[in-house]
Amino acid sequence: MGINSESDIQANLQIGPTDQGMVRIYVEGKGIDLPMDFDPEEAEEIAEEILAAVAAARIIK
Incomplete structure (x- = not known):
């Protein structure tokens, strides 16, 4: 799958700081926990x- 390939996969995206001073990007969806x-x-x-x-x-556009 490339950047221009469409997908029906749905996921939630969360971005925030961790208690360790890092920035976390968290992707969660069906079969995804990243x-x-x-x-x-x-x-x-x-x-x-x-x-x-x-x-x-x-x-x-």
């Missing part, structure tokens, strides 16, 4: 990538 922890610098890089993708998607 916690991913990042240090704050990595999380900032991910946020920048998301914002860049938003800007690119707005140009396409």
Whole structure:
């Protein structure tokens, strides 16, 4: 499955700080239980990538 492949999979996404000073992205759905922890610098890089993708998607739309 690639970035442009559509899917019928539904999942919940939660993002927040952990008590260990990490940023957790947590994906939960049918058959999915995926916690991913990042240090704050990595999380900032991910946020920048998301914002860049938003800007690119707005140009396409």
